[in-house]
Amino acid sequence: LKTELCDLLNIEKPIIQGGMAWVATGELAAAVSAAGGLGIIGAGNAPADVIKKEIDKVRKLTDKPFGLNIMLLSPFAEEIIELAITEKIPVITTGAGNPGKHVKRFQAAGSKVVPVVPSVALARRMERLKVDAVIVEGTEAGGHIGELTTMALVPQVIDAISIPVIAAGGIADGRGLAAALTLGAAGVQMGTRFVCAAECTAAEEFKTAILKARDRDAVVTGRSTGHPVRNLKNTLTKRIAKLEQAGTATPEIEELATGRLRAAVIEGDVTEGSVMAGQIAGLIADILPAAEIIENLIQDAEIVIKNNCNNLLN
Numbered sequence: 001l002k003t004e005l006c007d008l009l010n011i012e013k014p015i016i017q018g019g020m021a022w023v024a025t026g027e028l029a030a031a032v033s034a035a036g037g038l039g040i041i042g043a044g045n046a047p048a049d050v051i052k053k054e055i056d057k058v059r060k061l062t063d064k065p066f067g068l069n070i071m072l073l074s075p076f077a078e079e080i081i082e083l084a085i086t087e088k089i090p091v092i093t094t095g096a097g098n099p100g101k102h103v104k105r106f107q108a109a110g111s112k113v114v115p116v117v118p119s120v121a122l123a124r125r126m127e128r129l130k131v132d133a134v135i136v137e138g139t140e141a142g143g144h145i146g147e148l149t150t151m152a153l154v155p156q157v158i159d160a161i162s163i164p165v166i167a168a169g170g171i172a173d174g175r176g177l178a179a180a181l182t183l184g185a186a187g188v189q190m191g192t193r194f195v196c197a198a199e200c201t202a203a204e205e206f207k208t209a210i211l212k213a214r215d216r217d218a219v220v221t222g223r224s225t226g227h228p229v230r231n232l233k234n235t236l237t238k239r240i241a242k243l244e245q246a247g248t249a250t251p252e253i254e255e256l257a258t259g260r261l262r263a264a265v266i267e268g269d270v271t272e273g274s275v276m277a278g279q280i281a282g283l284i285a286d287i288l289p290a291a292e293i294i295e296n297l298i299q300d301a302e303i304v305i306k307n308n309c310n311n312l313l314n
C-alpha cells in the first residue's frame with residue numbers, strides 16, 4: 001500500500017505519528033520511522049537543548065527519515081526553528097499557528113515542510129507559500145483543535161489545493177486509513193493511537209486512561225480562551241467547564257488546559273493533569289509495539305479496500 005506521500009517523504013508506509021508535546025520523544029519517533037512510517041519528535045513547549053537530545057537519540061536508533069513538530073505557540077518556537085534548520089531535519093511539521101515566514105529557510109536547508117491546517121483558507125495559504133504537503137486535522141483530534149470534522153474538512157481541502165493532503169483526527173485503525181485514502185488523502189497522521197505504543201515513554205497512567213476511555217470521554221475545554229483543547233474528562237476538565245459556564249474566562253483556564261499536560265504525561269496525574277487525547281480513544285484497547293500498530297493498519301486497510309469496496313460494487 002503505497003501513495004505519493006511515500007515518495008515525497010521517502011517512507012515505506014503513508015503513516016505519520018503525530019508530534020505530540022511531551023509524548024513524542026526520540027524513542028517513539030525512532031520506532032515509528034524504523035517500522036517504515038514517519039516518526040516525529042514533538043517540540044511542544046520545550047527549549048532547544050532538550051529537543052537536541054531527542055534528535056540525537058533518534059539518529060542513534062535509526063537512519064530512516066524522521067520529523068520534528070514545531071508548536072508555534074511555544075515560547076521557545078524561535079530557537080526550535082533555528083535548531084531545525086541547523087540540524088537539517090528531514091521533515092518539519094508545525095501546529096497551532098502559521099509557519100508562513102519560515103517555509104523558505106526550512107526548504108533551503110533541505111527539509112520538507114508539512115504544516116497542520118484546521119481550515120480550507122489556511123490550506124490554500126500554505127499552498128501559495130509552496131509547502132510540500134498539509135496535514136488536515138479534524139476536531140476529533142486530541143489537544144489544540146479546530147472546529148471542523150475530518151470527514152467534512154478533508155474532501156474540501158483536497159478539492160481546494162493540489163499538493164498532497166494527510167488526514168488526521170479520529171483515525172486509529174485500518175478502516176480509518178482506508179476511509180482517508182477513499183476521500184483522496186495521500187496518508188494519515190495518528191496521535192492518540194501512538195500514545196498507546198509500547199515504545200511511547202508517557203506514564204502508564206496516561207496510557208491506561210486512554211484504554212479506559214469511552215466514545216464521549218474526550219471533551220473540549222478552553223473555547224472561551226480561543227484555544228480549544230480536547231482532553232479526557234476528569235476533575236480538571238469538570239472544574240474548567242464550571243469556570244467557563246460561569247463566564248469567568250480567566251488566564252487560569254488557559255494555564256489549566258495547556259500548562260497541565262506535563263503533569264498528565266510525565267507524572268501520570270490523570271485526575272488534575274490535562275489528558276490530551278482524541279475522540280478515537282474509545283476505539284483503542286491495547287498497547288502494541290509501533291511496528292505492529294503500523295502492520296495491522298496496512299493489513300486491515302488492504303482487507304477493507306479489497307472486500308468492502310468490491311462487495312459494494314458487485
Ligand SMILES: O=C(O)COc1ccc(-c2c[nH]c(CNC(=O)Nc3ncc(Sc4ccccn4)s3)n2)cc1
Binds near residue numbers: 096098116
Ligand atoms: O495563524 C492562524 O491563522 C491560525 O493558524 C492555525 C490555527 C490552529 C492550528 C492547529 C490546530 N491544530 C493544530 C495541530 N495540533 C496541535 O497543535 N495540537 C496541540 N495540542 C496541544 C498543544 S499545546 C498548546 C495548545 C494551545 C495553546 C498552547 N499550547 S498544540 N494546529 C494551525 C494553524
